[in-house]
Amino acid sequence: MLDIRFIRENPELVQENAKNKGYDVSIAQLLEIDDKKKSLQQQADELREKRNTISSQLKGGKPSDELIREAKILKDELSTVEPKLKELEDQYGGLMAQIPNMMQSDVPLGGEEDSVEIKKWGEQNNGAIDHLDFAIARDWADFERGAKVASSKFYFLKGDLALLENAITQFALDFVIKKGFTYMTLPHMVSSRIAQGAGFSPRSDIESNEYFIDGEDLALIGTAEAPLTGYHADEILDEEQLPLLYAGYSPSYRKEAGTYGKFNRGLFRVHQFNKLEMYIFSLPEQSIEMHEKILAIEEEIWQAIGIPYHVINIAAGDLGAPASKKYDIEYWSPVDSKYRELTSTSNCTDFQSRNLNIRVRRSSGAIEPVHTLNGTAVSLARSLVAVIEHYQNSDGTLRVPEVLKQYLGGRDTL
């Protein structure tokens, strides 16, 4: 959530920002509730003050019927004010939760098609066999049996393709560890508080992309970002500790309702895929630099593997609530002759940390929310699509990217 003081001081900015992100919220309504809440709070505080005064008079001395009578009247008055206050606080909280994070000034306005290419690497070659056809021909992927044991968009990877997945994972893991990230495994489910604090939609949202556990306050994670955000919830970190660099590896579970069709075939969009995620808790003044750092690492990984890509600065309408700015790396698909999403990195500034109460104690003694950032190191199913499209031979074999050979026992062809 945003800082209410910031909203009070900049209502037009916040309204404009929400509109540009495509969120239908009324800041005027929020401020109206906020005003009512404040004045009711004032009333309650005054009643409590009187009560506390009487109470301290009663404390030492003998019981006084007069004072107790007064106190009882105050108690009655409070019992009418407090429920109203509670109701306003709930409304206030509900509205606050709907207001998206502020964007950085260099985020392009508009929707998906308005994202701006800021960098390009490698050749835009054309012509290749579809990754699914290629994999099935080698008996490397089995979606039919995936559907049999689970449902559609679940799959088995077999043999060398499964080994290739491991190789890519291990390569990326070694890479980010060298960059100073601490590897961690993590819970594959999170409580609703953590999920929503990280910015994921609640169970009540039928559009939600998440799987919820029946009868439990738990959701399967759609990304390691969720548990990693929650890792330091309700903690006050020391300034010297920051930035904290974590790399979390986990499956990601996503409903992806209604996403079928040619461009979502095979491994490109599935209900479950493994992912190595970078996550940073930083000082506020570091976060822009950290965001560039994550992007640079993502680029280095894909350059090392040898997959052509471009980087786009995601437009406002596609940012989502928590992000202040987002870069996607899209690889060039020689099958579809277009760029397709491969990784994503967001600077969530203090949006998630306010939700989950993650703060830093500055050397000055001041306490303030930290900034949080996330970014994909490798997203496995999609990485396999990119590698198959770019390293296939016409005889149905697959060349192994140079940097992955050491993770495949030195083999250069699969």
Place this chain on the structure above:
RNA sequence: GGAGAGAUGGCCGAGUGGUUGAAGGCGCACGCUUGGAAAGCGUGUAUGCGGGCAACUGUAUCGCAGGUUCGAAUCCUGUUCUCUCCGCCA
């Protein structure tokens, strides 16, 4: 899953109805001391919200939610989590 114990400030840890926002310790900050440091001594040191230029001030907060009471960290109920023992088990 069953039984028991617990949850207090950045950390540890007192506190069973009334100046307790909370003893004491640690840590941290500043000062004194010192050639310098350590030790020692002194002072200070929670957060949210509101008011105030500020000094400061009102209120809330002792896992969470209710309840009893003029008044709750303290009593009652529910709940979550942690620990110990038992059961089950990769």
